[in-house]
Each structure stands twice: as C-alpha cells, then as structure tokens.
Amino acid sequence: MKAYKAYCLDVDGTIYRGEQSIEHAADFVRRLQDKGIEPFYVTNNASKTQAQLCERLANFGITADPECILSSAITAAKYIHRWYAGKSVYFIGTDAMGEALRAEGISCVERNADIVVTGLDWGISYDKLAQACLDIRNGATFLSTNRDVAFPSERGFLPGNGAFTALISTSTGVDPIFIGKPESHMLEAIRHEHGFRKDEMVMVGDNYDTDILAGIRFGIDTIHVNTGVSRMEDVLTKDVPPTWTIENLEEWEVI
C-alpha cells in the first residue's frame, strides 16, 4: 500500500454495476473521507450533469463533492476553456453537455463554430450531424467525448458516441481529439486544477483498456479492481500491468 492524495475513481464497474452497488465501494469512499481525502470520480458518461451523477452516487450511499465529479463532457468543457479560450462551440449532446459548456463560460453557436464537440445525444438527427460535418470542413477543431461505439441497455447494445463520431470522421476525413479514458485529459484536469504531483495520484478502475490505460498514459500509479470488465488474471499478463491489483476495494488499506 502507498499513501496517495488524489484517488481518481471510475464509477461503472468500480462503484456500481448498472443499478447494483458494488460491495465495499461506499465503505472505501468513507474510509478515504475519514482520512480527509475527498476522492474524484471520472466517467466517460457525457449524458448526465454533475448534479445527476452526484445524485446517482448518493443512491449508492456515497456523499460526493460535485466539484470532484468529472464526466467526459465536463472535461471537454474544461479542455476547451483551457486550450481554446474565447472560441465558439457547436455541440451534439444532451443538456448535460450544454450545462458543462456554459459552466466554463463557453459561447455555444448553431453554425460556423470554431470547435465541434460531440457526446451522446438522444435526439441526434441528420441535421445535427450535417452541421457538425460542415463546420469541421470549414476548419473547426473536432473534439469527441469518448470512443465508446456501443453501450449496454435493457434492449441490448445501443450505438454510443463513438459510432456517431466515426460517422463524422468518415464523412469529413478528420479524426477527433478524444477526451474520455483511455486518454488522460480527465486526470490532467484534476492535476491542473488541484496542483497534485503525479506521484500523489492514483487511478482506480475495473477496465484495463480505459481506466488503467488512462493512468498508465498519464504516468501515475493504477489500482485494478476485479469487480467489472477486465479479469485479474488477464490484466496480470499485460506488458504494462497495473501498479496494484485487488479483488475489491475492501482490500485497499487507506494510509
């Protein structure tokens, strides 16, 4: 065990699984908070607001600081604010995306944007896709919240933001900057805002290809939990395995 100051927690597969809580997760967060450590929550989900994500965590017995919750939409807004200050944005996404952009004071326009950003949008249409393509052909920078091409639902696997991103990419010939894991922009946003050193940070998650790779690419320690997508025996055979592998969060002693 090592003492970290910034625990960056994945949520789905680490804290809950769909509507089911994952054993020991809420208790782990409480043990962190008892030591004065407020954890961060990093999720590729771009369709929910900070308040909605906070409420979801509360349903699983976790009192989170809303400011410590980073979705890929919130991170995209922070990224635009930091690197493209003053630029206008055309977005495809839910109200959560609009709220995240407004929170950073970003001006959203209906056409001729400097930046196009896409996230999952339940009301996606030909017109929205066409406008995104037109702006990108006119030179707009193309950002996308995540690569997820499909996500599970009660009906089966449904098309995710990555699938619509691929459509725009195919039509324009322009590849986007992806914001979500396995890219490390969420972790960089946490480091930048709070001034942590990389050796004070750790990424905790169930999925090697997103959570653990994001941590490895960012150059911080990683903890793999065997409660979700990637199996422990598989992650141990990787060229770059996680720093730590545990069955569940009860095994992690907070020091």
Ligand SMILES: [Mg+2]
């Ligand atoms: Mg996960």
